[in-house]
Amino acid sequence: MTKGTYWLEHAWLGDRVEPGVALDVADGRITAVREGVDAPPPGAEVLRGLTLPGLANAHSHAFHRALRGTVQVGSGTFWTWREVMYSVADRLTPDTYHALARAVYAEMALAGVTAVGEFHYVHHAPGGTPYADPNAMGEALIAAAAEAGIRITLLDTCYLSAGFGEAPNRHQQRFSDGSAEDWAARCSLLKEHDHARIGTAIHSVRAVPAGQLATVAAWAEERRAPLHVHLSEQTAENDACLAAHGRTPTRLLADHGVLGPRTTGVHNTHLTDEDIALLGGSGTGTCMCPTTERDLADGIGPAVALQRAGSPLSLGSDSHAVIDLFEEARAMELNERLRTRTRGHWTAAALLRAAGADGHAALGWEEAGTLEPGALADFTTVALDSVRTAGPLPRLGAETAVFAATAADVRHTVVGGRHVVRDGHHRLVPDVPQALARAVADLRA
Numbered sequence: 292m293t294k295g296t297y298w299l300e301h302a303w304l305g306d307r308v309e310p311g312v313a314l315d316v317a318d319g320r321i322t323a324v325r326e327g328v329d330a331p332p333p334g335a336e337v338l339r340g341l342t343l344p345g346l347a348n349a350h351s352h353a354f355h356r357a358l359r360g361t362v363q364v365g366s367g368t369f370w371t372w373r374e375v376m377y378s379v380a381d382r383l384t385p386d387t388y389h390a391l392a393r394a395v396y397a398e399m400a401l402a403g404v405t406a407v408g409e410f411h412y413v414h415h416a417p418g419g420t421p422y423a424d425p426n427a428m429g430e431a432l433i434a435a436a437a438e439a440g441i442r443i444t445l446l447d448t449c450y451l452s453a454g455f456g457e458a459p460n461r462h463q464q465r466f467s468d469g470s471a472e473d474w475a476a477r478c479s480l481l482k483e484h485d486h487a488r489i490g491t492a493i494h495s496v497r498a499v500p501a502g503q504l505a506t507v508a509a510w511a512e513e514r515r516a517p518l519h520v521h522l523s524e525q526t527a528e529n530d531a532c533l534a535a536h537g538r539t540p541t542r543l544l545a546d547h548g549v550l551g552p553r554t555t556g557v558h559n560t561h562l563t564d565e566d567i568a569l570l571g572g573s574g575t576g577t578c579m580c581p582t583t584e585r586d587l588a589d590g591i592g593p594a595v596a597l598q599r600a601g602s603p604l605s606l607g608s609d610s611h612a613v614i615d616l617f618e619e620a621r622a623m624e625l626n627e628r629l630r631t632r633t634r635g636h637w638t639a640a641a642l643l644r645a646a647g648a649d650g651h652a653a654l655g656w657e658e659a660g661t662l663e664p665g666a667l668a669d670f671t672t673v674a675l676d677s678v679r680t681a682g683p684l685p686r687l688g689a690e691t692a693v694f695a696a697t698a699a700d701v702r703h704t705v706v707g708g709r710h711v712v713r714d715g716h717h718r719l720v721p722d723v724p725q726a727l728a729r730a731v732a733d734l735r736a
């Protein structure tokens with residue numbers, strides 16, 4: 292709707308669950324939040340359950356969805372998994388990537404995600420030849436998000452080398468623009484849309500030579516755009532960086548002006564105390580991807596220490612082993628419980644802030660992630676009467692959502708005032724499982 296009212300049976304207002312809340316919406320934004328509205332006003336769209344601000348999936352590689360359920364048999368490491376991932380990357384075209392991303396983003400909408408940060412590095416044709424439109428792949432992702440009804444921040448990723456002083460391997464040639472300057476020239480051609488913002492990324496300190504890091508940082512700084520970077524996911528990256536530069540990846544980024552409040556380190560798993568102080572002290576964010584980190588046997592990052600040092604937390608489903616932001620949120624807390632053998636590191640409210648307002652801010656959507664006048668009208672409703680969520684009192688809705696619900700409990704998703712998921716059905720992509728099955732089959736044939 293462009294103008295109208297949603298009536299929320301229960302609403303999460305950031306610090307409490309409030310029964311009976313009317314949200315007035317106009318031109319894609321919330322214009323009023325009215326509490327104490329016991330019954331739906333005439334003509335209002337009724338959302339039964341607990342309505343939360345929309346969830347931000349701050350770290351995604353859409354094509355990894357084609358690997359779900361595979362690469363689980365036998366042993367292996369992050370690096371052997373990467374070989375299988377590259378075999379899928381080799382097959383992507385603008386058309387097949389569009390079809391897969393549309394289905395994946397529709398799956399996200401069904402999981403309550405209203406904005407995705409797509410960490411995008413498959414830029415060119417296999418071998419590295421640019422497409423006639425050099426941004427054909429990025430544009431395919433932006434179009435896919437529009438068709439799935441969610442917002443996207445395209446984190447266009449600079450990826451130039453296989454490792455320190457190593458040219459891209461044959462899989463990686465299509466990721467590379469040759470130099471950070473050529474990367475910047477291509478990125479400058481990308482256009483923003485109502486649903487799409489352009490951000491940037493440094494794939495990792497392995498993939499961008501130190502002498503070119505500042506070029507990416509300057510491009511982001513000039514546009515006040517988000518800048519994301521995979522950081523210390525694997526100890527091998529730290530070892531190689533120490534051997535090449537005599538300093539940790541975090542220190543290297545700090546020395547080249549990459550850290551700051553618009554920058555987000557993704558994973559931030561294997562850090563020194565100095566790294567944590569550098570990230571926190573600069574206000575650099577941390578995006579944890581716990582379901583992927585456990586799937587790939589990465590380790591558990593020091594999220595508590597990072598947040599305490601000043602690093603805001605966000606969450607991402609990264610490789611899409613599952614797409615479920617509730618699971619990401621509780622996994623961050625539960626990992627910490629297992630590691631420390633104590634409970635209660637984050638409240639449900641804090642975890643929802645990571646999945647909501649702080650995740651949106653990491654993607655450059657500062658005006659989303661809260662239910663308040665002026666915010667984007669992006670929200671999602673979790674059933675409180677499913678087999679997983681029935682029982683607890685509604686006032687414990689935040690705890691129920693974070694510690695018991697799954698993506699399957701999402702009943703409604705509204706983006707910019709538009710009802711994208713209604714009663715568990717996607718209104719723009721009618722058969723999401725079939726769309727996923729077809730798109731994945733095309734890439735794994």
Ligand SMILES: [Zn+2]
Pocket residue numbers: 350352410521557609
């Ligand atoms: Zn990633």
